[in-house]
Each structure stands twice: as structure tokens, then as C-alpha cells.
Amino acid sequence: QYDMTHLEEQGFLKMDLLGLRNLTIVDRCLENIRLKRGITLNYREIPYQDKDAIALIAATKTMGLFQLESPGMNRAIRELRPESFNDVVALLALFRPGPMENIPSYARRKAGKEKIVYLDPCLESILAPTYGIIVYQEQIMQMVQALAGFSFGEADLFRRAISKKDAAKLNALKSDFISGCLKMGRSQAIAEKAYALIYRFADYGFNKSHSVCYAMLACQMAYLKAHYPEEFYCAILDDG
Numbered sequence: 001q002y003d004m005t006h007l008e009e010q011g012f013l014k015m016d017l018l019g020l021r022n023l024t025i026v027d028r029c030l031e032n033i034r035l036k037r038g039i040t041l042n043y044r045e046i047p048y049q050d051k052d053a054i055a056l057i058a059a060t061k062t063m064g065l066f067q068l069e070s071p072g073m074n075r076a077i078r079e080l081r082p083e084s085f086n087d088v089v090a091l092l093a094l095f096r097p098g099p100m101e102n103i104p105s106y107a108r109r110k111a112g113k114e115k116i117v118y119l120d121p122c123l124e125s126i127l128a129p130t131y132g133i134i135v136y137q138e139q140i141m142q143m144v145q146a147l148a149g150f151s152f153g154e155a156d157l158f159r160r161a162i163s164k165k166d167a168a169k170l171n172a173l174k175s176d177f178i179s180g181c182l183k184m185g186r187s188q189a190i191a192e193k194a195y196a197l198i199y200r201f202a203d204y205g206f207n208k209s210h211s212v213c214y215a216m217l218a219c220q221m222a223y224l225k226a227h228y229p230e231e232f233y234c235a236i237l238d239d240g
Contacts, residue, residue, distance in 0.1 A: 022066040022217060025235045029224050032231035046220040049085045053222035058082050064225065064236045066218045067092055076100075079107045085219055086129070092218070093135050093211040098204025102133050109133070119194055120186065122146040134201045136208035137163070147194050148180025162199055 007014045030041050047053070060077050062068040068077070076095050080103060082088050087110075094103050108114035109131035116132040118124045126142045127134065134140065140162075141155040150158060158177065161169040174195055181191035225232045 020066070020217075022221065025064070026217075026221060026224065028235035028238055029228065029231050032234050033224075033228050036231060037228075043220075047223050048216045048219035050219070050223045050226070052226040053219050054082060054084060054088070056222050056226045057088060057219070061225075062222075064232065065221050067214050068218050068222075076103055079103055080110065081107070085215060088219055089208070089211050089215040090130060090135055092214050093206040093208065096204055096206060098201065099135065099206070102135075106131055106133050106135075119197065120147060120190055134197070134205070136211065137205040138208045140198055140201065140205060143194070143198060144177060144180075147184065147186060147191070148177045149184050150177075150180060159205075163205065 002010060002012070004014060026043060026046075030043065033039050033041060056062075057065070057068060057077065058081060060074040062074060062077070067073070073091075073095055076091060080087065080091055080094075082091055090106070094100060094106060105114060109116050116128075118127060118132055123143060123146065126139055126146060130136070130139070134143075137159055140159050141152070144150045144155045144158050145152070154176075157169075158173050161173050177195055178188070178191045181194065182188065186194075221232075
């Protein structure tokens with residue numbers, strides 16, 4: 001009966017269990033394929049990096065695909081033009097309040113139409129896969145490690161304090177971050193800019209592991225839709 005915000009303070013492990021009707025649709029589709037074609041597919045073996053599946057998503061033929069159906073998402077797909085599984089992962093993380101404003105810049109950088117800049121050279125290896133834009137919470141943790149010498153544990157506490165806007169912890173952690181940056185040879189100006197950049201993003205950041213799981217399901221459904229359309233549509237129509 002505890003409120004969720006107090007569970008962790010009491011030493012409990014807080015877990016979100018997500019029920020998805022999309023998994024039922026996939027299961028019905030696989031059963032349809034078995035009955036009609038005599039092909040037995042294991043859910044875990046459905047490809048999620050299939051070129052036809054990615055092309056189907058890029059063409060915004062996303063009806064029935066997990067997380068990709070909305071008009072807003074289709075506008076984002078047309079702007080970003082995903083060409084790979086990793087592009088779909090980034091798309092799902094970017095299409096959220098806050099990061100959404102970076103979609104135009106991400107798309108231009110991906111297309112080579114905008115220069116990619118890094119606040120500090122040490123950030124290039126961390127942010128290069130996302131064209132210099134912070135997309136994932138894991139990147140925040142890597143950034144504070146590289147810039148301020150934080151440990152893994154300190155980096156996670158830093159991320160959590162920012163995402164929860166915990167004022168008391170933030171004041172102490174900001175001071176630790178600035179001082180860590182100075183010890184690592186960064187200037188006060190770079191330290192302040194880096195903190196502001198991280199603070200602005202962290203409230204909305206999506207963790208990459210979460211986004212990868214979402215993208216896997218979306219791309220697996222796109223694979224079934226691209227290669228077994230009749231069975232896929234039957235499963236969609238049978239849903240509910």
C-alpha cells in the first residue's frame with residue numbers, strides 16, 4: 001500500500017510490469033503462419049534488423065506496429081528517415097517531450113547537412129553514435145564519468161538526482177561535478193556548460209536498454225508485416 005515514490009526509501013525494489021497486447025498479436029500471427037504455411041517460427045528468432053522491415057517503417061507503413069502508429073511518430077519517421085535498427089532505437093528515444101525538439105537537428109546531422117559539434121573532445125566517442133546529441137540516459141552517465149571522473153555508482157546517483165529534480169542532492173552533486181571537472185583539467189566555463197546541458201536533458205531522457213527492447217518488438221512486428229502480410233493483418237483484425 002506504499003506510494004511508489006516512497007518505496008525505494010523503505011528498501012523495496014520497485015518494478016514496472018508492462019502488459020502488451022502486441023505480444024498477443026505476434027503470437028496469433030505466428031500461429032496463423034504455422035497453420036497456413038506449415039512454417040514454425042520461434043518468437044525469439046524473429047529478425048529485428050531485416051532490411052525489408054526497416055524499409056516498411058521508413059515508408060511509414062506503420063499501422064499495427066508497436067509504438068510507431070501515431071501521426072506524430074509518422075512525421076518524425078519521415079523527418080529522420082530510419083535506415084537501420086539503431087535509427088529506430090534512437091527514434092523511439094527522441095520521440096518524447098524534451099528530446100523531441102532535437103529531431104530536426106538529429107535528422108540534419110544524420111544527413112550531413114549540419115555540423116556535429118562536441119562541448120569537449122572526450123565526449124566524441126560517447127555522442128558520435130547519436131551525432132553529438134544526447135539521446136540516452138546511459139550517455140549522461142558516461143559523460144559525467146569522462147568529464148568529472150565520477151565512478152559508475154556516482155554517475156548513476158547523479159543521473160537519478162537530476163531526473164527527479166531533487167534540489168538538495170542536486171546542489172551537492174553540482175558542486176562535486178564542477179570540482180571533478182576542474183580536477184580533470186576542464187575549465188570552469190566548460191564545466192558549467194556541461195552541467196547545464198545535462199540538466200536540461202536528464203528530466204526527459206530515455207534509457208537506451210528500454211528503447212532497444214521497444215525497437216526490437218516494433219521491428220519484429222515490421223518483419224512479420226513485410227514477409228507475412230496476410231497472417232499479420234488477420235492477427236490484427238482478430239485482436240480484441
